[in-house]
Amino acid sequence: MINPDLIRKLEDTIQNVPDFPKPGIQFKDITPIFLDPKLYEEVIQDLANFSRGKIDAVCGIESRGYLFGIAIAVALEVPFVLIRKKGKLPPPFIAEKYELEYGSEEIEMRTGQIKPGQRILVHDDLLATGGTTEAAAKLVQKQGAIVSQFSFLIGLKGMDGEERLKQFNAPVHKILEY
Numbered sequence: 001m002i003n004p005d006l007i008r009k010l011e012d013t014i015q016n017v018p019d020f021p022k023p024g025i026q027f028k029d030i031t032p033i034f035l036d037p038k039l040y041e042e043v044i045q046d047l048a049n050f051s052r053g054k055i056d057a058v059c060g061i062e063s064r065g066y067l068f069g070i071a072i073a074v075a076l077e078v079p080f081v082l083i084r085k086k087g088k089l090p091p092p093f094i095a096e097k098y099e100l101e102y103g104s105e106e107i108e109m110r111t112g113q114i115k116p117g118q119r120i121l122v123h124d125d126l127l128a129t130g131g132t133t134e135a136a137a138k139l140v141q142k143q144g145a146i147v148s149q150f151s152f153l154i155g156l157k158g159m160d161g162e163e164r165l166k167q168f169n170a171p172v173h174k175i176l177e178y
Contacts, residue, residue: 002175006042010176028154047151048075050173055148056118059083061136064125081113083136094142098135109139116144127152130161137168
């Protein structure tokens with residue numbers, strides 16, 4: 001269960017930036033969290049507690065998924081594996097393409113960093129449409145590992161991201177929803 005005090009603190013800290021990066025978008029600026037080490041630690045503990053004893057590794061999605069994902073892995077004493085944008089990792093790697101409203105993107109993961117049968121937490125800062133997260137989960141599955149959980153700092157309502165992830169039969173944890 002989410003701590004209502006943590007939710008209140010985050011809502012007071014995260015800044016809404018209207019019309020960024022384009023008109024009509026209400027950007028949620030999470031950077032003020034990093035100015036408050038105690039609040040950051042509370043976020044990490046909440047995210048880590050969701051996964052404690054249930055995962056063998058954390059896969060974080062570039063780049064904002066690293067901001068919390070690495071700390072979650074350290075708190076749980078499990079490995080952290082990078083999922084990066086195309087062209088950023090040396091071989092050997094595997095790739096997964098996904099569609100965006102304006103085209104397609106591709107993400108990559110080095111092979112051999114997770115093992116078949118391992119239980120994996122896929123983490124990112126924000127869940128919107130779920131396209132990037134779905135692609136990351138497919139990378140995990142391509143290596144024979146199990147997507148056992150997803151976690152996010154923020155979930156956006158009405159974007160169908162959580163619906164898109166149901167195919168993986170894994171719990172989804174979001175601290176905040178807008």
